[in-house]
Amino acid sequence: MRKYLLIIPLLLFFVACAKNPYTNRSQLILISPAQEVQMGLQARNEILKKAKVSRDPRYNAMVKRVASRIAAVAEAEFHPNFQWEFYVLESPQVNAFCLPGGKIFVYTGLLKLVQNDDQLAAVIGHEVAHAILRHGSERVSMAMVGNLGKELLARGLQISGKSWGPLFDLAYGVGTQYGIIYPYSRKFEYEADQLGLYLMYKACYDPQEAIRFWERMRQANRQQIPEFLSTHPADINRIRALQRYIAQLRSIPRNCPLQRRVQ
Helix, strand or coil: CHHHHCHHHHHHHHHHHEECCCCCCEECCCCCHHHHHHHHHHHHHHHHHHCCECCCHHHHHHHHHHHHHHHHHHHHHHCCCCCCEEEEECCCCCCEEEECCCEEEEEHHHHCCCCCHHHHHHHHHHHHHHHHCCHHHHHHHHHHHHHHHHHHHHHHCCCCCCCCHHHHHHHHHHHHHHHHHHHHHHHHHHHHHHHHHHHHHHCCCCCHHHHHHHHHHHHHCCCCCCHHHCCCCCHHHHHHHHHHHHHHHCCCCCCCCHHHCCC
């Protein structure tokens, strides 16, 4: 038991050393940036084996145009060691994501919903923010620590071989899911929204279009589950937070060509 307990201070050391580059929040990161990029490459290869890449010239041009501008701001402001790639996937899913290392994927289902480049910039800015903030690695690290915590607790309670062991597994799983994983996942979403707005604003897109996009998402998704049962904030709470973040952007200078200036 003692040897397992000695691991805990080491994990806390990692927590203290990792900092969110935008909010300065302490993060639990047990994966190196090089490992993270390699995970992103492997995931990209697996996705491209199974998914259908769209050849629609309009969709591809739109994603490349918007994502390139967002990526340029990310590089200038946060200097990630990413090799940016942009893909459009044929799927009715209203979704997009950015893998570690800067591999951006957008589904055609989402492109059918967005009304302009600014709304797409809100989505891509959000996904790039997840990668910049290393939320994927934080989730994996939390799972690693959660598994260790479960093992330590089970050993301390001497559960091995007992008939109520499965009940312990269930209780621990539910407790960590709803008490830790889901709340942190919602925190990640708010952080990505905040940084995503900053990225799109600095790229000279109109952050107000993020509000309009999420209003459309809210109308398209009327049957939402309660927020505490979800990894994502409720749309109405997200919209309110976006409005607060947008108000904070007004004092931040930016240099936009005339054709890109927005109110």
